[in-house]
Amino acid sequence: QVQLVESGGGLVLAGGSLRLSCAASGRTFSGYAMGWFRQAPGKEREFVAGISWSGGTTYYADSVKGRFRISRDVAKNTVFLQMNSLKPEDTAVYYCAASELRSIVTMKDKYTYWGQGTQVTVSS
Numbered sequence: 001q002v003q004l005v006e007s008g009g010g011l012v013l014a015g016g017s018l019r020l021s022c023a024a025s026g027r028t029f030s031g032y033a034m035g036w037f038r039q040a041p042g043k044e045r046e047f048v049a050g051i052s053w054s055g056g057t058t059y060y061a062d063s064v065k066g067r068f069r070i071s072r073d074v075a076k077n078t079v080f081l082q083m084n085s086l087k088p089e090d091t092a093v094y095y096c097a098a099s100e101l102r103s104i105v106t107m108k109d110k111y112t113y114w115g116q117g118t119q120v121t122v123s124s
Helices: none
Strands: 003-007 010-013 018-025 033-039 046-051 058-060 068-073 078-083 092-099 118-123
Touching: 003 092, 018 033, 018 092, 018 118, 033 068, 033 078, 046 068, 046 078, 058 068
Parallel strands: 010 118
Antiparallel strands: 003 018, 018 078, 033 046, 033 092, 046 058, 068 078, 092 118
16 A cells, blocks of 8 residues: 655744655655645645655755755655745645656656654744
């Protein structure tokens, strides 16, 4: 059974940092593009960052560009999201997702597999 499990969320003060991890099991995702999404209460789930199957290409939402960095360890079937200079508006549940496409996509309906989410709360 395919499974994505996020970890690393928590409560942090504005300006702080967190590192999210997404561990994949059940199959290798080395040929898949991976993405991070987030969903705040009462809002739509939105794209945050994506990485191509090789890790050679990354893409970010404007709201996090320059503050967040996505990376992947293909050998460990794990994807990371380093979040720096966090703001209260970054508060949301963060989801890891895998797309069967090799290139980065920002649309959530292009992602086949999803994790259960991890809560990130940034206090001012």
